[in-house]
Amino acid sequence: MTNINRRRFAALLPAAATVAATPFPSHAQDPFPVRPIRLIVPWPPGGGVDTFARVIQGPLGSQLGQTVVIDNIGGGSGRVGTQTASRAQPDGYTFLLANDTFAATEALPVAGAATLRSAFTPVTLAISGPQGVFTHPRSGFVTIEDFVAAAKARPGVLNVGVPGLASSQHLTSELLLRAAGNVSVTHVPYRGGGPLLQDLIAGNIDAGVVTFAAGAQQAASGQLVALAVTSPARSPGFPKVPAAAEAVAPGFAQTTWMGLFAPKGTPEAAQLLFHTAVLAVLGDSKVIDRLTTLGFEPAGLDRTRFVQLFDQTIATFANIAAEKGIAGAS
Numbered sequence: 001m002t003n004i005n006r007r008r009f010a011a012l013l014p015a016a017a018t019v020a021a022t023p024f025p026s027h028a029q030d031p032f033p034v035r036p037i038r039l040i041v042p043w044p045p046g047g048g049v050d051t052f053a054r055v056i057q058g059p060l061g062s063q064l065g066q067t068v069v070i071d072n073i074g075g076g077s078g079r080v081g082t083q084t085a086s087r088a089q090p091d092g093y094t095f096l097l098a099n100d101t102f103a104a105t106e107a108l109p110v111a112g113a114a115t116l117r118s119a120f121t122p123v124t125l126a127i128s129g130p131q132g133v134f135t136h137p138r139s140g141f142v143t144i145e146d147f148v149a150a151a152k153a154r155p156g157v158l159n160v161g162v163p164g165l166a167s168s169q170h171l172t173s174e175l176l177l178r179a180a181g182n183v184s185v186t187h188v189p190y191r192g193g194g195p196l197l198q199d200l201i202a203g204n205i206d207a208g209v210v211t212f213a214a215g216a217q218q219a220a221s222g223q224l225v226a227l228a229v230t231s232p233a234r235s236p237g238f239p240k241v242p243a244a245a246e247a248v249a250p251g252f253a254q255t256t257w258m259g260l261f262a263p264k265g266t267p268e269a270a271q272l273l274f275h276t277a278v279l280a281v282l283g284d285s286k287v288i289d290r291l292t293t294l295g296f297e298p299a300g301l302d303r304t305r306f307v308q309l310f311d312q313t314i315a316t317f318a319n320i321a322a323e324k325g326i327a328g329a330s
Contacts, residue, residue: 042081046194048211
């Protein structure tokens with residue numbers, strides 16, 4: 001754990017303790033929570049969001065005094081699971097763990113479908129981190145420069161997997177390709193990062209863009225080659241992997257984030273209790289060390305700053321989607 005992270009959470013936790021003292025609504029006299037908490041992850045197992053959920057699952061349950069049950073519901077670039085969470089009873093026992101693809105779906109709403117943002121209240125922006133560009137060892141690409149050079153030589157020929165069309169990874173890939181000189185590839189959509197990585201390891205696609213944490217272990221074991229991260233600088237947990245900005249796209253930076261949402265109408269005290277528990281987990285040295293090895297950085301931002309980042313992400317994704325003629329996933 002870095003000293004910066006220690007200082008950050010030393011400052012956050014006293015405020016969290018104040019939040020924890022906020023009483024639950026007077027009609028709820030029983031201790032809360034009294035049964036397991038359902039955490040909906042709108043992606044299949046094995047992707048970045050699922051990876052983060054598994055890291056915090058046990059510690060979060062310990063903080064809350066109840067089991068946290070992860071419910072993976074993939075499909076529609078995260079839309080199917082998000083819709084399921086929006087219909088959950090707003091009683092404090094269901095939360096959504098989503099990444100910036102939620103902002104992508106809001107930037108590119110499906111024709112005739114209601115936007116989902118109004119069905120939720122942001123609770124905590126938990127972490128941020130880079131997306132990663134990965135390939136398989138048999139591709140012949142050793143560096144991100146190799147990949148970009150090949151893509152420029154054969155416009156539209158290389159296949160790049162993404163966890164769903166119009167997902168944050170797809171749009172981040174388009175942002176990176178533009179910054180690298182308007183490079184053209186063919187994006188191949190998957191139901192999530194897990195299925196994508198399986199196909200990439202098998203050599204069925206040329207490269208993939210996923211949350212860096214999703215492919216970090218496979219890269220460390222030699223099953224994949226990590227070509228670049230999309231953060232402005234190298235990840236402390238993987239200092240040998242270059243930032244795209246230093247290699248092929250000067251000034252480029254586009255990080256992913258993951259945050260927790262409550263169905264609209266969830267009691268405020270339940271949201272605050274959950275927020276406090278998440279902050280405590282993110283301040284635990286063992287959790288921070290594990291997140292760092294995956295390329296994540298704890299954020300712990302409150303609702304106001306979370307909403308600001310959400311709005312900024314929507315604007316960024318809407319801009320590149322309009323430029324590239326990308327429509328929302330159906």
